[in-house]
Amino acid sequence: MASLLFLLFLAVFSSAALFLIRRARYRRLRLPPGSLGLPFIGETLQLISAYKSENPEPFIDHRVTRYGPIFTTHVFGEPTVFSADPETNRFILLNEGKLFDCSYPGSISNLLGKHSLLLMKGSLHKRMHSLTMSFANSTIIKDHLLVDIDRLIRLNLDSWTDRVLLMEEAKKITFELTVKQLMSFDPGEWTEFLRKEYVMVIEGFFTLPLPLFSTTYRRAIKARTKVAEALTLIVRERRSDTEKRSDMLGALMASGDHFSDEQIVDFMLALLVAGYETTSTIMTLAVKFLTENPLALAQLKVRTHARTHILRSSCSRLFSEEHEEIRSKKDDPEASVEWSDYKSMAFTQCVVNETLRMANIIGGIFRRATTDINIKGGYTIPKGWKVFASFRAVHLNTDYFKDARTFNPWRWQNKSEAGSPGNVYTPFGGGPRLCPGYELARVVLSVFLHRMVTRFSWVPAEEDKLVYFPTTRTQKRYPIIVKRRDESTPCRVL
Ligand code: HEM
Ligand SMILES: *[C@@H]1O[C@H](CO)[C@@H](O)[C@H](O)[C@H]1NC(C)=O
Ligand SMILES: *[C@@H]1O[C@H](CO)[C@@H](O)[C@H](O)[C@H]1NC(C)=O
Numbered sequence: 001m002a003s004l005l006f007l008l009f010l011a012v013f014s015s016a017a018l019f020l021i022r023r024a025r026y027r028r029l030r031l032p033p034g035s036l037g038l039p040f041i042g043e044t045l046q047l048i049s050a051y052k053s054e055n056p057e058p059f060i061d062h063r064v065t066r067y068g069p070i071f072t073t074h075v076f077g078e079p080t081v082f083s084a085d086p087e088t089n090r091f092i093l094l095n096e097g098k099l100f101d102c103s104y105p106g107s108i109s110n111l112l113g114k115h116s117l118l119l120m121k122g123s124l125h126k127r128m129h130s131l132t133m134s135f136a137n138s139t140i141i142k143d144h145l146l147v148d149i150d151r152l153i154r155l156n157l158d159s160w161t162d163r164v165l166l167m168e169e170a171k172k173i174t175f176e177l178t179v180k181q182l183m184s185f186d187p188g189e190w191t192e193f194l195r196k197e198y199v200m201v202i203e204g205f206f207t208l209p210l211p212l213f214s215t216t217y218r219r220a221i222k223a224r225t226k227v228a229e230a231l232t233l234i235v236r237e238r239r240s241d242t243e244k245r246s247d248m249l250g251a252l253m254a255s256g257d258h259f260s261d262e263q264i265v266d267f268m269l270a271l272l273v274a275g276y277e278t279t280s281t282i283m284t285l286a287v288k289f290l291t292e293n294p295l296a297l298a299q300l301k302v303r304t305h306a307r308t309h310i311l312r313s314s315c316s317r318l319f320s321e322e323h324e325e326i327r328s329k330k331d332d333p334e335a336s337v338e339w340s341d342y343k344s345m346a347f348t349q350c351v352v353n354e355t356l357r358m359a360n361i362i363g364g365i366f367r368r369a370t371t372d373i374n375i376k377g378g379y380t381i382p383k384g385w386k387v388f389a390s391f392r393a394v395h396l397n398t399d400y401f402k403d404a405r406t407f408n409p410w411r412w413q414n415k416s417e418a419g420s421p422g423n424v425y426t427p428f429g430g431g432p433r434l435c436p437g438y439e440l441a442r443v444v445l446s447v448f449l450h451r452m453v454t455r456f457s458w459v460p461a462e463e464d465k466l467v468y469f470p471t472t473r474t475q476k477r478y479p480i481i482v483k484r485r486d487e488s489t490p491c492r493v494l
């Protein structure tokens, strides 16, 4: 008993001592201002409850007002420096692999697999990152991927009648596209089997705090094993195949790096994970923002209310005109979208940028300081601490974007606004971990919007709100009522 008490005392004493030593060290280091909250849980509960509100950035906004754009907090068990400052964010992105390393909780690493690009570091990461960039660069999209992107989108849209859950449809399309791009499989029973398992893996990513007690997490690990087994079979088959294929798996095998089966499987899983929620959410939200676009409505103020209503339920005029023009140039409305068509969608690119800015699917990125780092304002981030570079806080800041919380695609036509302070707009991150799928995601979204606008008119089936935690999405997966437009009558003001 006495020895137990002694042990307990020792434990309490040593952790208290450690706490004091650390605090003294932090004091010397001049940390960014802020509060570490309660012991152990810090401000985690405030963070979670804040994001359950409708405001996109309550946790950060509140602290930025109080402490400035760089502040200290304590979330998910660790002290963390948050940055809502574009210059500091850029510094963090560019110093990846030098002063900072990427950092994911163990529960997520298990789901990703140890050879995942997202977890790799150092020279191997550099090599794999540039390889991935070359799999989805504009040349490859133009010469190989675009045809299938358009074909699979059309195929999916063919089956739409009446009420559709847009988010579900977008996920199905995104998954089928990625499987096609990775290993040339067309949608079928096998892809649906894989998708069902895969959805369970994804669910595992959002059970963060206590994975070991979560059945969702255990199910996710099991599903991950199944997906990996299925992919391993494909890799083995491909190894004995003499025919060369021009998909990502083929390129990976032809690269001369002699990757193991396990490496290839983890790599493919990483691409599936990174592109799935992101691309499908952006597809859904672009449609939602367009449907609700208050500025398109404002532009139409001179028209009668009834006309406004009709217009609203079809599509915004500027936007549809661009797409009608592309369609009217083709004899057959089903003719493939070409690269030149994509390049001519100027206003659509504004819509894409504005959707990415407003939605901020990746709200920011976590890193870990590998050494004591001096940052802007004379502050220090201590070695081993986490940092969170918030892209969303910058994208929604009125200092950088006028009326930052309104959807206004026209702002991208204003060179002085869109072009100015170079690095405030980072929906795809930057530096050594710049998203390799940035062009691909833009093309998929553009083609999707083109087919949707020229084929259907739609109205929301019910009100559906945006939520921001644990990911940006709408509460009800955005149900809409679609009506097929007569191909011969363009979408135009009546
Ligand atoms: C709208 C869609 C997308 C958004 C907003 C997005 C955003 C991002 C961001 C911000 C990062 C940086 C993460 C970091 O720095 O830690 C990233 C990384 C990554 N993205 Fe995307 N992404 C999208 C679509 C895609 C697609 C379609 C692919 C598939 C090719 C993809 C593959 C990746 C991969 C593999 C990484 C990891 C890169 C690395 O760690 O080196 N993403 N993405
Ligand atoms: C894209 O990558 C391929 C190799 O996969 C390369 O031949 C081509 O030059 C690259 N194109 C661009 C625009 O970087
Ligand atoms: C959209 O944003 C990118 C930066 O990610 C920029 O290079 C491009 O010019 C923007 N497009 C338009 C139409 O403003």
Ligand SMILES: *[C@@H]1O[C@H](CO)[C@@H](O)[C@H](O)[C@H]1NC(C)=O
Pocket (backbone or CB within 6 Å): 402, 414, 416, 417
């Ligand atoms: C363009 O952006 C600048 C800077 O935000 C602003 O002063 C100007 O009024 C904008 N012009 C238009 C036409 O919106």
